Amino acid sequence: MIKLGSLLLVLVLVLSLAGCAEKTPAVETTLVVGSSEISGNFLSGFGDSAYDVWVRELISGYETYSTTPTGEIVLNKTVVKNLKTEIDTVGNKTYTFDLHKDMKWNNGTVVTAKDYVFYILWYASPAWTEAGATSTVGEGLIGYQDYYEGEVDRFKGVKLINDYSFSVTIDAEELPYFFETNYASFIPAPMAVWAPGATLDINADGAKIAGLDLVKTASTVATTERFKPTVTSGPYKFVSFENSAVTVKINENFKGTFENKKPQLTYVVIKSINMTTDVDQVINGEIDLVTGVIEGEKIEKAKASKTTSVNYYARNGFGGVFMHCDFGATAIPEVRHALAYLMDRDEIISNVLGGYGSVTNGYYGLAQWMYTKNKAAIDAFPHFVRNIAKANELLNQTEWKFEADGKTSFDPAKANAAGTYLRYNAKKEKLVIKHFGTEDNTVTDNVEIQFKANTPLAGIDFTIARGDFDALLDNYYYAYELKPEERVYHSYNLATNFGATFDPYYSFHSDFLGTWQNANQVNDPELDALMIKMRSLEPTQVTEFSAAWLEFQKRWYEILPIIPLYSNQYYDVFGAGVKGVNTTPFSTWAAIICDISK
The missing domain is CATH 3.90.76.10 (Dipeptide-binding Protein; Domain 1)
Known part of the structure; x- marks a missing residue:
């Protein structure tokens, strides 16, 4: 082995x-x-x-x-x-x-x-x-x-x-x-x-x-x-990390990159900013560069400005709702799938991305060669669309299938937008989903709109908290270190990008349970086997790798540790100079x- x-x-x-x-x-x-x-x-x-x-x-x-x-x-x-x-x-x-x-x-x-x-x-x-x-x-x-x-x-x-x-x-x-x-x-x-x-x-x-x-x-x-x-x-040496900004300075002793080339800028400053106004700050000359812009309105503004230029490319990644698969309700696959049916992904994409993205059905980005080769098969996966009846059908297969007394069967017809009629299990415990999103984030805004409107109709008590990105990452990566009674959040809106090497073993294999690497805390023997199958090929077995990749995507879709929302074009916006x-x-x-x- x-x-x-x-x-x-x-x-x-x-x-x-x-x-x-x-x-x-x-x-x-x-x-x-x-x-x-x-x-x-x-x-x-x-x-x-x-x-x-x-x-x-x-x-x-x-x-x-x-x-x-x-x-x-x-x-x-x-x-x-x-x-x-x-x-x-x-x-x-x-x-x-x-x-x-x-x-x-x-x-x-x-x-x-x-x-x-x-x-x-x-x-x-x-x-x-x-x-x-x-x-x-x-x-x-x-x-x-x-x-x-x-x-x-x-x-x-x-x-x-x-x-x-x-x-x-x-x-x-x-x-x-x-x-x-x-x-x-x-x-x-x-x-x-x-x-x-x-x-x-x-x-x-x-x-x-x-x-x-x-x-x-x-x-x-x-x-x-x-x-x-x-x-x-x-090519650069570290100078400081102060006032939410990192400064690095040119390393005069750097021999060069793999292409034998050296840096031209004296200093580079990476500065934490209000991302709501990131493109405006480039247009106004307050900063020189922002990357990974996805919002259609911002992109149009940057393209129309005489003080900025843009570079764009297909994203080698995707954005979604990332869930902990070892905690509370999101430990149950049917709950994760139900949540996917309680949002209108097309509406989110329209509101956030304009015409610069599309829905995804798995763990991939539009720039991956495996997706290009398997596009027809991937696009044929069942699409998650807003479907309250389907969500209730899935939730009726879980322990949260009762009214507050823990005995009477939950009746979807009684569910209402006010959220006064909720699901419970036999222990009289409510079906609760607590979500964490970052502040000043249009994706967070739209995920909140969708879930607040639709989860009550499936009997879910949904709440959302907001914080800075560092707090989100701390909760997402390290919640496994907490005692069950200390844990709070089930889901997070995040995005991920892939490198040239695609080996999901390091993100989802059970060997990494209880570490930040398997942040979703996935434990699925069938997925484990498929990931090992993918990586256990000769570098020349490109066709076989592509086929194994598709098998992996099918199983990943079935267990759904992340609700895929979108992959898109990235726009990097920079000053004309x-x-x-x-x-x-x-x-x-x-x-x-x-x-x-x-």
Whole structure:
């Protein structure tokens, strides 16, 4: 049986840093980018928003594999001088990386193979987990599980050869894997800064970090470098996170992206703003760039303005109502499906997106090649439309099928818009749904309108709370840590984007129950098997992967951890003086920061 590999963290780390000029700018320039609330987690593994990821993309570099703007995963030859792969007699596959010798950290010290080996050992260590991080770095390699769980203190599948060469060996039991290069995708971590005085101890049993208390050191990094990284490898270096704004400055020691290009802007500021007026702020010159604009009214305003330009592309993701599948009423599939029938998705899309999006029927985005190949089959899935009778039919199959006495059958004909006639179970407990949405958000507004109008007609006691984005993420990702009596919310309106690698194993497999990665807390053996089937293919088995993807979508639709609402076109709106915002479904503005000038 194939062991289970690593990808969530790697997905972020292999994002490419593409485009730009070769010289440090002679005149200082600053790009100000608008965002929602920034969590402040600038090291991977602590749950974060897309805005934290932007910062990591700006300050991280020298990845062994990069993602191009078209979604192709390529060897980063700016980093890797030579790559050798070999398979032994039992099927283990070794990747040996010979590195270039001219890579530097932002403080001018040299990046070596030790920093890559240290990165793997650090992120895969139980000490990092004890510090509160979740990581999948190193999964798939020989000896990962024993090292990760603390059974041994050496990682068998990792080897430091010399100052500029290291190797990793993928366990034969992990192969084939459709996205195999993800097992060999790494960035460096600054060993001398995170673990001063440490050494790497290498012998026939593997590699380990020696010479310090790793648990204590990991805890220190998790409370310092996590929030204020000091030594970094990307095109920019961290300056500050103050007054809801992150400032980074050009890293003069950055060698270049996988295309051998360097940054042009002196400073980049990511600033939390009122997203209701984000496009207006670009038009008025208060900020330079906002991304991922989806509202039709805003898009039309930006296109009509003489002070702005736009770049648009099909979204590699979707928006929906995300539910916890282990808590209260939303633990029941029939309730989740009933909620899908208690909203008019077309009306939401019309109100929010105008003509710039469409309904979706699964866990995909319009830019995914798998969707393009399977479009007819996916579009043939039954559509969720507002259907009060269907919702009541589904709810009658659950424990909430009685009136307040817990005995008399619920009569849908008595349900009313005022919500005075509700569903109860035999314990006389009401059917309650508590939703959390962000403030100043048109999607939240429209989800509230739909649910408040329709849930009473199915006997549901629905309430909604609003807060900032950081509070929403904290509740969504970490509610599993609370006692059942302390938990509050069942559902959230959110959106997600996919990388070039699509491996939902890391989001829905039961191996990740009780972690923030499986935030919906899905536990479905049939879905588990389909996700393993998808990933257990050779990289060349594209047709088979596409077919397995469709099977996955069908089962996902049946259990419905998320009510899919829309996929759409993203519009990035920027001041007329900003150049090079050539974003794509696979490259954010931060990933192509070196293309951007002002």
